[in-house]
Amino acid sequence: MAGVKPPLGAAFLRLLTLQSSWNYDRMIGIGMGVAEEPLLRDLRSEGNNGAYRAAVARGARFFNSHPYLAGLAVGATARAEHEGMPPERIERLRAALIGPLGSLGDRLVWAGWLPLLAGAALSAVALGAGWIAVAAFLVIYNVGHLTLRWWALRAGWRAGSDVTGALRNPALQGALVLVGPAMAVAVGCALPLVTRWVAVPWPGKPALVMLAVAALGVGALRLRPRLFTGPRLGLAAFAVAILVGALWH
Amino acid sequence: MSPENVIWLLLWGTLVGIDLVSVPQMMIARPLVAGAGAGLLVGDVEMGLRLGVVLELFQFDVLPVGAARYPEYGPATVAAVVLAHGIDGASATGVGVGLALVLAMVGGLSLHGVRTLNARAVRQWAEQLEAGDPQTLTRLHLAGMLRDLARALSVTAFSLAVAWLAIRLGAATLPAPLLVATSVAVCGAALATGGMGLLRLVGRGSNLKWLAAGITAGLVLAWLA
Numbered sequence: 001m002a003g004v005k006p007p008l009g010a011a012f013l014r015l016l017t018l019q020s021s022w023n024y025d026r027m028i029g030i031g032m033g034v035a036e037e038p039l040l041r042d043l044r045s046e047g048n049n050g051a052y053r054a055a056v057a058r059g060a061r062f063f064n065s066h067p068y069l070a071g072l073a074v075g076a077t078a079r080a081e082h083e084g085m086p087p088e089r090i091e092r093l094r095a096a097l098i099g100p101l102g103s104l105g106d107r108l109v110w111a112g113w114l115p116l117l118a119g120a121a122l123s124a125v126a127l128g129a130g131w132i133a134v135a136a137f138l139v140i141y142n143v144g145h146l147t148l149r150w151w152a153l154r155a156g157w158r159a160g161s162d163v164t165g166a167l168r169n170p171a172l173q174g175a176l177v178l179v180g181p182a183m184a185v186a187v188g189c190a191l192p193l194v195t196r197w198v199a200v201p202w203p204g205k206p207a208l209v210m211l212a213v214a215a216l217g218v219g220a221l222r223l224r225p226r227l228f229t230g231p232r233l234g235l236a237a238f239a240v241a242i243l244v245g246a247l248w249h
Numbered sequence: 250m251s252p253e254n255v256i257w258l259l260l261w262g263t264l265v266g267i268d269l270v271s272v273p274q275m276m277i278a279r280p281l282v283a284g285a286g287a288g289l290l291v292g293d294v295e296m297g298l299r300l301g302v303v304l305e306l307f308q309f310d311v312l313p314v315g316a317a318r319y320p321e322y323g324p325a326t327v328a329a330v331v332l333a334h335g336i337d338g339a340s341a342t343g344v345g346v347g348l349a350l351v352l353a354m355v356g357g358l359s360l361h362g363v364r365t366l367n368a369r370a371v372r373q374w375a376e377q378l379e380a381g382d383p384q385t386l387t388r389l390h391l392a393g394m395l396r397d398l399a400r401a402l403s404v405t406a407f408s409l410a411v412a413w414l415a416i417r418l419g420a421a422t423l424p425a426p427l428l429v430a431t432s433v434a435v436c437g438a439a440l441a442t443g444g445m446g447l448l449r450l451v452g453r454g455s456n457l458k459w460l461a462a463g464i465t466a467g468l469v470l471a472w473l474a
Binding site for chain 1: 270271272273274275276277279281282285288289294298299301302303305306307308309310311312313314316320338339340342343346347350351353354364365367368370371372378379380381382383386387389390391392393394397424426427428429430431432433434435436437438439440441442443444445446447450451455456457459460461462463464465466467468470471474
């Protein structure tokens, strides 16, 4: 293994397209296989075409996880293939990673980093920062996003079958502890600021009506979650408003 | 709007559309970003931000985990900005958001369609995949990417056409009370959706106290600003 220089850059670029072939049969499996393939080419150059093809086939089977952390599985399984781990153990390794990577990524990114920065951007827009807040959101979010993807791929390759150790990385665990409260503060702060900002063009009674609609909406979403999703609630409010507006006119 | 402008909007909407799932997932697809970009393109950043903020609140309702189906707000936001800009004034928010909500559902359906087509292709080439043929693997992946590109382009073109049609049919001449009523209603619904989405994100654990601290800070800032 010491002589192997994995083309992590190529795998990383392919990981950015991971979900392009998302499907209900293999979910992100095809994208995983595509990302892993450059890391498996050494198996072919060692004159072992059968091992290479078998590894490619395994890499493209069913998989699902958070896309930003999928690199951990790509790196780890590619490393395990190079180390000659038995196929059934590689399959088990992949299967074992699905849950933890999904759960960790969802908590860290979808329910942490993303709403944290979206909340901060909403607050900044409401305070008058304009499009600069949006640009800052994009830059800061993607610094974290790309760093996480790159770390995941490298950590997976370094750890191989001991990839669960990589998930115990202190920086990752620290980020998990911090991101929840930070997200709650950011989105909490954004809500009153945005409420005030959207009501600016309609001060007085219309603003009060807006708050009343919001309160009714919370009730509807809470009491009838199957009937009312966000878009349905919005369209229902829109339809009622057309009637009211027509009568008012 | 000049043909050149329409082409830029089409390109922007397509980019926004493929960013959602395919490549590179850099959050250009967030309504706030899509709206600001469309606002820059039509020369009305304020309107782009306004619609982006309201639709961003609806986006908080979405958690894209597993095989979840969800509305696609990106291209819908681009079309909403075009429509609202055509009507002019903050009171166009309601009509813009109303259109965006419908288009977002159409976008969500198109995502489901592409995923179904991808699954069909995977089944068709299952034998080659199981034989570890790298060419088949790459071809399937690229085909998926192209399908999503075509989908994003079609959804954006359709959305822009609907916005254009609404303007041609006289959306700009809608009476002011109706515009205000719809704007107030959809903003209220957006706040409710965003608020509930945030509560779901925060959960019932210790983060609730941090949420309360954030809301307090927001109220103070809103009062001071």
